[in-house]
Structure formats: structure tokens, C-alpha cells
Amino acid sequence: MSAPTILAIDTATPLIGAALVGPVERVWSVRAVKGSDALLMPALAALLDGVDHLDAVTVTVGPGSFTSLRVGVAAALGVAVARGCPVIPVSSLAARGEPHAGGPPVLVLLDGRKDRAYVGLISGVGEPVVEQDLPPAEAIALAQAPFVATGEGAEIWRGLVEAAGGVVSEDPQASPALSMARSAQARLHEAVAPEAVTLHYIRPSDAALPVG
Structure with a gap:
């Protein structure tokens, strides 16, 4: 088939x-x-x-x-x-995060404009995506290091991600x-x-x- x-x-x-x-x-x-x-x-x-x-x-x-x-x-x-x-x-958040699930927690960040981030946190394979609309610093603080960040916001706020102990995925805006x-x-x-x-x-x- x-x-x-x-x-x-x-x-x-x-x-x-x-x-x-x-x-x-x-x-x-x-x-x-x-x-x-x-x-x-x-x-x-x-x-x-x-x-x-x-x-x-x-x-x-x-x-x-x-x-x-x-x-x-x-x-x-x-x-x-x-x-x-x-x-x-x-x-949109799950679509970007699920390919990276299976290791450390995955934080998906999209630019919500107006100094806000759409954020989704995936704790593990099969776990639901917790979605919120937050200021970027608060969004990134949802994840505990080590974690992987992806989505266009991971590149935009790369400095904040790395300062929080996160690693930006390869080609996060793909x-x-x-x-x-x-x-x-x-x-x-x-x-x-x-x-x-x-x-x-x-x-x-x-x-x-x-x-x-």
C-alpha cells in the first residue's frame, strides 16, 4: 500500500x-x-x-x-x-517544535510583534505543546536549561536564548x-x-x- x-x-x-x-x-x-x-x-x-x-x-x-x-x-x-x-x-508552534522533540525541552518562538512572542514549550515526545503570548524574556524563561529553541523568534532573540542556557536549532527560520x-x-x-x-x-x- x-x-x-x-x-x-x-x-x-x-x-x-x-x-x-x-x-x-x-x-x-x-x-x-x-x-x-x-x-x-x-x-x-x-x-x-x-x-x-x-x-x-x-x-x-x-x-x-x-x-x-x-x-x-x-x-x-x-x-x-x-x-x-x-x-x-x-x-504553527507544534509544527516547528515536533521535529526537534526527543531530547532536551523544545522552545518554539515566533515574533508576535509589539514586543511580544508567541511561544510553545514541548517537554518531550508526545507531550502537549503549552502555548502562550508573552514578552520575549518571559517566554524564554519558561524553559529550563538545557533546551533547544527554534522558530524565527529563536534567531531574533538569540542573545536571550543563549543567555538562558538554550541552544538555537540549525536554520530556525526554515x-x-x-x-x-x-x-x-x-x-x-x-x-x-x-x-x-x-x-x-x-x-x-x-x-x-x-x-x-
């Missing part, structure tokens, strides 16, 4: 990415300061070129950039509906799309209908915040 064919999409940070695994393996990523939708859709079309069957789409649903997350999730839902397949929603797709091959039981997918911001989006 062949391995499931999975499309993965991640747009939680400025480095957006997508990957396809199955009979063929294809990977794409690009740094997009703005206009991620204009870059993502042609890339997905290229990844899916010649692919007749798709078992599921997996997509990061947050936390991360509000606008970019919506672009990624909308694209994932569009593909899922068009292909008649379910969706596996995943945490897209997790390929590892997401491979992980999803064994997680089809977590798939849901496209209409059941919701975004997970942790913090209310700017559009929802009161003014004045």
Missing part, C-alpha cells in the same frame, strides 16, 4: 512554504513580506501538477501573522474542497512544510471536514481589538 499523498501549507511567518509528499515529493518556500496570496497560489498549482489524488491537506492555523494565516488557511480549504479531501489543522506533510501521513485520523477548520490566534486579531 502506497503512502498517503499529503499537501502541507504554512504561512504563519514571512517565510511561507508548502510541500507535497506521496508518490512524488516536492517542496517550495519563499520569503514574502506582503502579497503572500499572489505567490502561494501559483506555487500550489505547480506542486499539484500531475497529481490525481490527494488524501489530505495539512495547514498551520496559528498563531502567527493574522493576514498571512488567513491566506494559507483559505488556500488549504480551497484545495480540499476542490479535491474532495479532508484537512489536518496543526499549530519552513516546517515538509515535516508537516510527512507527519500528516500518519495522522489521517485527525483530519476534519474543511468547514470545521478554525484559526487559532492566541491573541485577538488587530481587527477585533477595541479602538480608543
Whole structure:
């Protein structure tokens, strides 16, 4: 029996990415300061070129950039509906941290803007990801040394991480799309209908915040 064919999409940070695994393996990523939708859709079309069957789409649903997350999730839902397949929603923090689990605790840091960090702490394999929205110093203090830090915030706050006894992973800003797709091959039981997918911001989006 062949391995499931999975499309993965991640747009939680400025480095957006997508990957396809199955009979063929294809990977794409690009740094997009703005206009991620204009870059993502042609890339997905290229990844899916010649692919007749798709078992599921997996997509990061947050936390991360509000606008970019919506672009990624909308694209994932569009593909899922068009292909008649379910969706596996995943945490942006878990997607980045789980490939490093199995050794010291893993601290995933994403830039939450406004001097805040989206942080996820993974204590071990199979353990839930504890997610919070904190100032960077408080976020890093969640982990006890020694620990591994990854995600774009690990590079941004490298000095704080190393001062706390942490080690920054190799290429911490890399897209997790390929590892997401491979992980999803064994997680089809977590798939849901496209209409059941919701975004997970942790913090209310700017559009929802009161003014004045």
C-alpha cells in the first residue's frame, strides 16, 4: 500500500512554504513580506501538477501573522474542497517544535510583534505543546536549561536564548512544510471536514481589538 499523498501549507511567518509528499515529493518556500496570496497560489498549482489524488491537506492555523494565516488557511480549504479531501489543522508552534522533540525541552518562538512572542514549550515526545503570548524574556524563561529553541523568534532573540542556557536549532527560520506533510501521513485520523477548520490566534486579531 502506497503512502498517503499529503499537501502541507504554512504561512504563519514571512517565510511561507508548502510541500507535497506521496508518490512524488516536492517542496517550495519563499520569503514574502506582503502579497503572500499572489505567490502561494501559483506555487500550489505547480506542486499539484500531475497529481490525481490527494488524501489530505495539512495547514498551520496559528498563531502567527493574522493576514498571512488567513491566506494559507483559505488556500488549504480551497484545495480540499476542490479535491474532495479532508484537512489536518496543526499549530504553527507544534509544527516547528515536533521535529526537534526527543531530547532536551523544545522552545518554539515566533515574533508576535509589539514586543511580544508567541511561544510553545514541548517537554518531550508526545507531550502537549503549552502555548502562550508573552514578552520575549518571559517566554524564554519558561524553559529550563538545557533546551533547544527554534522558530524565527529563536534567531531574533538569540542573545536571550543563549543567555538562558538554550541552544538555537540549525536554520530556525526554515519552513516546517515538509515535516508537516510527512507527519500528516500518519495522522489521517485527525483530519476534519474543511468547514470545521478554525484559526487559532492566541491573541485577538488587530481587527477585533477595541479602538480608543
